[in-house]
Amino acid sequence: MRRRDFSGPDDLRAMQAMCSRLWSPAARFHPGQLAWNRYHQPVDPALPGPGEAISLWRRGDEVVAFGWAEAPDWLEYQLDPAYPEVGQDLLEWFEDWSDAGTQSVLAMHDDVLESDLAAAGFMPERAGPYFVHHLLDLARLSAMPAVDGYSLRHLEPGEAGARATCHAASWSGLGRSRMTATAYAALMRAWPYRHDLDWVAIDSAGGIVASALVWFDPATGVGLLEPVGCVPAHRGHGLAAAVSLAALHHLRGLGADVALVTARGDDAYPGPRRLYQRLGFRPGARTVTWTRSLL
Numbered sequence: 001m002r003r004r005d006f007s008g009p010d011d012l013r014a015m016q017a018m019c020s021r022l023w024s025p026a027a028r029f030h031p032g033q034l035a036w037n038r039y040h041q042p043v044d045p046a047l048p049g050p051g052e053a054i055s056l057w058r059r060g061d062e063v064v065a066f067g068w069a070e071a072p073d074w075l076e077y078q079l080d081p082a083y084p085e086v087g088q089d090l091l092e093w094f095e096d097w098s099d100a101g102t103q104s105v106l107a108m109h110d111d112v113l114e115s116d117l118a119a120a121g122f123m124p125e126r127a128g129p130y131f132v133h134h135l136l137d138l139a140r141l142s143a144m145p146a147v148d149g150y151s152l153r154h155l156e157p158g159e160a161g162a163r164a165t166c167h168a169a170s171w172s173g174l175g176r177s178r179m180t181a182t183a184y185a186a187l188m189r190a191w192p193y194r195h196d197l198d199w200v201a202i203d204s205a206g207g208i209v210a211s212a213l214v215w216f217d218p219a220t221g222v223g224l225l226e227p228v229g230c231v232p233a234h235r236g237h238g239l240a241a242a243v244s245l246a247a248l249h250h251l252r253g254l255g256a257d258v259a260l261v262t263a264r265g266d267d268a269y270p271g272p273r274r275l276y277q278r279l280g281f282r283p284g285a286r287t288v289t290w291t292r293s294l295l
């Protein structure tokens with residue numbers, strides 16, 4: 001088993017291959033989620049993002065675990081359940097890198113890392129935000145609704161700037177989005193991005209006012225919906241639902257069987273969950289945040 005720090009797009013691709021290989025309804029990451037997490041902000045392709053650390057564990061050519069510390073107090077990871085012995089190394093790597101007095105790790109409920117987390121002094125949080133994977137059998141996809149006054153279409157390759165602006169405006173109420181035209185252009189170059197799965201709603205003035213991005217993994221037949229947004233002035237007209245459905249219909253046309261979306265499960269932010277459940281997504285596996293204090 002070898003550990004090596006992240007060194008560029010080939011490593012991201014190897015991590016995505018691991019997510020693809022291990023995909024199940026309860027697996028932490030779809031490969032599209034890693035592309036989104038990497039490129040939702042401007043980054044040097046060869047380095048972790050600002051304030052981040054990423055490391056990969058390999059057996060032969062295959063990645064069997066990665067740790068992705070998005071900040072000194074926040075670790076994301078995925079660990080192949082066939083190699084539980086890597087769990088302790090992964091937590092020690094994070095501990096060596098992090099200088100935070102309080103540290104949290106986002107795990108799937110019942111994940112293979114739970115015993116190592118408990119042994120290292122992390123405790124599962126009983127309250128606070130958590131995420132629930134929602135699945136939709138695409139054979140049961142609803143028909144497209146009419147949306148008067150707007151048109152729906154997929155993005156074109158030269159529209160990274162307008163698309164980034166829509167994304168940033170949609171997230172404006174939730175803290176400043178770090179998405180820029182340059183970051184979106186990099187996202188569009190990342191596997192498995194396809195512009196024909198990046199759907200937008202256009203208003204009568206020609207502006208992009210809502211968006212839904214789907215990532216299709218042909219190896220599993222699963223498409224991930226991430227993210228969905230509507231700018232505040234156009235909310236409540238069914239645009240997020242319509243643009244998501246349009247992308248999901250196209251996904252089904254490509255041969256996908258299942259769509260996945262991850263939404264907050266706690267009641268502090270119920271809107272997206274309601275949106276996705278209205279589209280037919282059904283809740284499944286959930287995350288648990290494990291936290292410890294070293295102070």
Ligand SMILES: CC(C)(COP(=O)(O)OP(=O)(O)OC[C@H]1O[C@@H](n2cnc3c(N)ncnc32)[C@H](O)[C@@H]1OP(=O)(O)O)[C@@H](O)C(=O)NCCC(=O)NCCS
Pocket residue numbers: 170171174210226227228229230231234235236237238239240241242270271272274275276278
């Ligand atoms: C969540 C968001 C995409 C909804 O956009 P929208 O165009 O207003 O949503 P729609 O009009 O298509 O609503 C579809 C359904 O979801 C429900 N819904 C949408 N936002 C809601 C909210 N904040 N609270 C409760 N329900 C909500 C709607 O009531 C509707 O259900 P109904 O048919 O039973 O009335 C938009 O508020 C947004 O961009 N938020 C910030 C980004 C975000 O959280 N994105 C989702 C996570 S990736």
